Amino acid sequence: xxxxxxxxxxxxxxxxxxxxxxxxxxxxxxxxxxxxxxxxxxxxxxxxxxxxxxxxxxxxxxxxxxxxxxxxxxxxxxxxxxxxxxxxxxxxxxxxxxxxxxxxxxxxxxxxxxxxxxxxxxxxxxxxxxxxxxxxxxxxxxxxxxxxxxxxxxxxxxxxxxxxxxxxxxxxxxxxxxxxxxxxxxxxxxxxxxxxxxxxxxxxxxxxxxxxxxxxxxxxxxxxxxxxxxxxxxxxxxxxxxxx
Ligand SMILES: Nc1ncnc2c1ncn2[C@@H]1O[C@H](COP(=O)(O)OP(=O)(O)OP(=O)(O)O)[C@@H](O)[C@H]1O
Numbered sequence: 001x002x003x004x005x006x007x008x009x010x011x012x013x014x015x016x017x018x019x020x021x022x023x024x025x026x027x028x029x030x031x032x033x034x035x036x037x038x039x040x041x042x043x044x045x046x047x048x049x050x051x052x053x054x055x056x057x058x059x060x061x062x063x064x065x066x067x068x069x070x071x072x073x074x075x076x077x078x079x080x081x082x083x084x085x086x087x088x089x090x091x092x093x094x095x096x097x098x099x100x101x102x103x104x105x106x107x108x109x110x111x112x113x114x115x116x117x118x119x120x121x122x123x124x125x126x127x128x129x130x131x132x133x134x135x136x137x138x139x140x141x142x143x144x145x146x147x148x149x150x151x152x153x154x155x156x157x158x159x160x161x162x163x164x165x166x167x168x169x170x171x172x173x174x175x176x177x178x179x180x181x182x183x184x185x186x187x188x189x190x191x192x193x194x195x196x197x198x199x200x201x202x203x204x205x206x207x208x209x210x211x212x213x214x215x216x217x218x219x220x221x222x223x224x225x226x227x228x229x230x231x232x233x234x235x236x237x238x239x240x241x242x243x244x
Contacts (some may be wrong), residue, residue, distance in 0.1 A: 004233075006020075006033040007033070008031055008033055008034070009176045010030070010031070010032040010055060010066075010068045010069070010070070010144055010176070011031050011065070011067045012030040012031070012054075012055070012067075013064055013065040014027045015027070015030075015048070015063070015065070015066060016028075016062065016200075017050050017054065017061065017063070018063075019081055023200055024050050024200060025047050025054070025062070025200045025201075026199065026200025027200065028051065028100075028197075028200060028201045028202060030195075032178060033176065034070070034143060035175070036043075036176050036192050036193055037170055037176075037178070037179070037191045037192045038047055038177065038192070038193045038194070039179045039186070039188075039193075039195070040052075040178060040179065040196075040197060041182070041187055041196045041197070041228065042196055043192060043198070043232060045198045046198055048148075048180040048197055049148055050224065051197065052074070052148050052178065055068060055072070055144070055146055055178065056074045057072065058074075058120065066200055069143075070142070070143025070144050070175075071140060071142050072142055072146060073136075073137035073140045073142035073144075073145055073175075074136070074145075074146040075136075075137045075147050075148070075150045076149075077148055077152055078149065078153070079121075079129040079132060079133035080098070080122075081121035081132060081136075082121070083120065083121050083122055084206070085121075085149070086120060086121075087113065087116050087117055087119050087120075087124065087132050088105075088108065090121060090132060091104040091136045091213040092136075092139060093105045094158035095139060095140065096218070100139075104139055105137045105141045106139075107135040107139040108132075108135050110138065111134055111169075111173075112131065112165075113131055113135060114221060116128060117154070126153060126155070127154055127158035127161065127162060130150055130154060130162060131162065131165065133150065134150070134162075134165070134166070138169060138173065141173070142175050143175055143176060144176045144177075145175040145176070145177045145240070147166075147178065147179040148180045148181075149182065150162075150179075150181065151181070159186075163186070163189060167212055167213070184225055184228050184229060187228070188214070188221045188225060189214050189216065189221075192207055192209075193205060193206070193207055193225070194206050194208060194228065196228065196231050196232060198231075204228075206224055206227070206228070208224065
C-alpha cells in the first residue's frame, strides 16, 4: 500500500454523543492525517471507545460532522475470531476480492502466523490470536486502522513483541492509526501524536518526535509522561503509568 502521508483520512467537527441525559462526547473536533500514529488516552468512561466506534461507522446516533475518507479496519481488545472458521479463513471473512487467499497468506506471514493458518482460533495463544486479528485488519489495506486496547489483555512480554510488530507493520503499510489505550507508556512508545479525551473533547495533545525504537527513559518521553499523568489526574507513584 502506498504511503498517504499528510492527506486527511478523517475529519470530525462538533461531534456529540448522548446516552440519555449523559453527554459523553461534547462538540469534539479531530483531524487524522494519513500515516500518523495517534494514541488516545483518557480516564475510564471518558468516551474513547465511543469515539472509536463513531469513526468506525458502528454508531449512527452521533451528532455533528464526521467525514472518514479512507477505508477503515478495526481491531478490538478481544480478537473476535469466529471459532468455527480456521485462522486463514477468519482473516479474509467478508473480504470480496479475487486475490483474498494470496492476501491472507501475505498478512499471516507478516504477523508470523504462516504455520497457524489451518489452526482453529481456540487453539491460539492470546498473542497469536491478537496477531491474527491484526492480520485480518491489515488484509483490508486500511487507510485508517482503529485499535481499541488491543494489547491490554496480553502479558507483559507478549505485549512488547506485539508492540514491535505493530510499529513494523505501520512502518511498512503506513495506515493512519488511532490506538485507544490506558497505558501512558504504550502511547509514548508507539505514537507520533498523543491525545487526551476529557470532558467530551480533546483536552490535550502533544507530538512525540523521538526516533523509534524508543526507550521509556528517553528525555522527551520522561517529560511528556509527567505532563500526561498530570493532565490525566494521576497522582502518587509516577511509575504507575496505567490510568485505570
Ligand atoms: N450503549 C451505551 N449505552 C449507554 N451508555 C453507554 C453506551 N456506550 C457507552 N456508554 C457510556 O459512555 C461512557 C463512555 O464509554 P466509553 O466506553 O466510550 O469510555 P472509555 O473511555 O472507552 O472507557 P474505558 O477506558 O473504561 O474503556 C461510559 O460512561 C459508558 O457507560
